[in-house]
Amino acid sequence: MASTRISRTQTGGNRTTWTWSGWIKRGGRIxxxxxxxxxxxxxxxxxxxxxxxDDTVDFHYYxxxxxxxxRLNTYxxxxxxxxxxxxxxxxxxxxxxxxxxxxxxxxxEEITEFGARTNPSSSLDGIVNDNTKVLxxxxxxxxxxxxxxxxxxxxxxxxxxxxxxxxxxYDSTDGIWKINxxxxxxxxxxxxxxxxxxxxxxxLDSGTNxxxxxxxxxxxxxKDNPSNNLCSVNWQxxxxxxxxxxxxxxxxxxxxxQQSSFRANVGTLPVSAGKWYGEFKLxxxxxxxxxxxxxxxxxxxxxxDMSNQDPIRIGTYGNGVSYLSxxxxxxxxxxxxxxxxxxxxxxxxxxxxxxxxxxxWAKNGTWENSGDPTSGATGTGGYAISNILExxxxxxxxxxxxxxxxxxxVGGSSAPYFDINFGNGWYNTTAIGSPxxxxxxxxxxxxxxxxxxxxxxxxxxxxxx
Numbered sequence: 001m002a003s004t005r006i007s008r009t010q011t012g013g014n015r016t017t018w019t020w021s022g023w024i025k026r027g028g029r030i031x032x033x034x035x036x037x038x039x040x041x042x043x044x045x046x047x048x049x050x051x052x053x054d055d056t057v058d059f060h061y062y063x064x065x066x067x068x069x070x071r072l073n074t075y076x077x078x079x080x081x082x083x084x085x086x087x088x089x090x091x092x093x094x095x096x097x098x099x100x101x102x103x104x105x106x107x108x109e110e111i112t113e114f115g116a117r118t119n120p121s122s123s124l125d126g127i128v129n130d131n132t133k134v135l136x137x138x139x140x141x142x143x144x145x146x147x148x149x150x151x152x153x154x155x156x157x158x159x160x161x162x163x164x165x166x167x168x169x170y171d172s173t174d175g176i177w178k179i180n181x182x183x184x185x186x187x188x189x190x191x192x193x194x195x196x197x198x199x200x201x202x203x204l205d206s207g208t209n210x211x212x213x214x215x216x217x218x219x220x221x222x223k224d225n226p227s228n229n230l231c232s233v234n235w236q237x238x239x240x241x242x243x244x245x246x247x248x249x250x251x252x253x254x255x256x257x258q259q260s261s262f263r264a265n266v267g268t269l270p271v272s273a274g275k276w277y278g279e280f281k282l283x284x285x286x287x288x289x290x291x292x293x294x295x296x297x298x299x300x301x302x303x304x305d306m307s308n309q310d311p312i313r314i315g316t317y318g319n320g321v322s323y324l325s326x327x328x329x330x331x332x333x334x335x336x337x338x339x340x341x342x343x344x345x346x347x348x349x350x351x352x353x354x355x356x357x358x359x360x361w362a363k364n365g366t367w368e369n370s371g372d373p374t375s376g377a378t379g380t381g382g383y384a385i386s387n388i389l390e391x392x393x394x395x396x397x398x399x400x401x402x403x404x405x406x407x408x409x410v411g412g413s414s415a416p417y418f419d420i421n422f423g424n425g426w427y428n429t430t431a432i433g434s435p436x437x438x439x440x441x442x443x444x445x446x447x448x449x450x451x452x453x454x455x456x457x458x459x460x461x462x463x464x465x
Contacts, residue, residue, distance in 0.1 A: 010040070
């Protein structure tokens, strides 16, 4: 949530037994500090769940005078930026079994191995549910540990120790842990349920207590959610080594290319079939000899063939193609055609038809090369995807999967910034005023999505990709 948090002053509740459940999706460049999910603060004493700078999850009660009064710090690191995590923390200090007085679950599974562990003493009162102490969500409370990413369906139950099955379940078809959007729980005195889904009232408590929260910062509505995971920027890709970036709550993604050679970053969700749409806005010009581009990269599924694959350069090795700001459409080091130039403020659309094998680009809503993304097998104005098949020594002609992304090279005194919209409806911190959805009702774009083209998201991929 970058520089955003919500808070409320607690009333007296059950300080020995409670359950916190939250769905989170990490954003931005991770491993860059501590990210607090929730915390009850009493001076310098904290009772919280957070993600440490080493990407471990840390559930603890810490006293400035007495040290660790209870702590579970995972060995396992949680640095996936493409998916949602479900985290459940249980405080149950009355439990007769010391190892059961604190429990931590991720995606339905209990974590049992920890890098650091301190069991609380029997019936120890914590700060959570302590009268007059302030509870913070998305920050430690002192402005120093903001969570960077998205949260959804955050549920707190005062007075009951619950299993993750109260908030989620395994899908009977694919075995994936999925959200229960209507948990049947008894909230207790300080219990709440923050879905973050009402864009007009994002900090609305949908629980039976209907508690009032205070929001500081800019709480942004997000199309991405645990029920439908949208494509986002792959901050883990090698192209990010020499770039800076910001996720703005996983709503508006911004990438800065800072390298003299071509660098790039791509999306998190590759697809191998179907028709897909995305938008990319060039925020700044590139200087006198620089380039900025938006394109598609082919990823061969054969892990033994990596010789010609490099996700940091769209097109350098022939397995990608980009539409560049000088008007050229480039595959590798070769220009394959010339379209319109574009500059700062222009929005480039990509329509990727994997069923018929063509890629189309539009500048500010007008399709380049007299393109028609709905022309099917004719491919009017499109670029043939067969030209970018990864065909290394082990790859053969397997079409593999494809991802959209941006590329660029520094020129003159400025480098290209990109604002990327995979369907969340934001360019950096600016929301699209009258967004357009795809035919299934998903996504929020500046321009009309061509007929039968879809937002890259898990619900669409499950039936079309």
